[in-house]
Amino acid sequence: MLKAAAVFAILALVLGVLGxxxxxxxxxxxxxxxxxxxxxxxxxxxxxxxxIYKKVT
Incomplete structure (x- = not known):
């Protein structure tokens, strides 16, 4: 999900530069x-x- 966020941030930067x-x-x-x-x-x-991990083990 962080990878998709980074892709959209870069896409926003490129689109902003292009107008x-x-x-x-x-x-x-x-x-x-x-x-x-x-x-x-x-x-x-x-x-x-x-x-929960502490309760299971």
Whole structure:
């Protein structure tokens, strides 16, 4: 998911340089959403790993 966020961020940069402001804004917004979703998933999995893993073993 972070890879997709990076791709959309680079795409937004290229589109912005070429003058496609609307598409660049959309790509940047999508990159930000994907980045924060990836961060939230990583935090949730880390918390679950530290709590549930200790109970299972």
């Amino acid at each position: 496609f402001g609307g598409l660049a804004g959309f790509a940047w917004g999508l990159a930000k959403i994907l980045f924060w979703v990836a961060v939230i998933i990583a935090v949730v999995l880390a918390v679950l790993g530290f709590t």
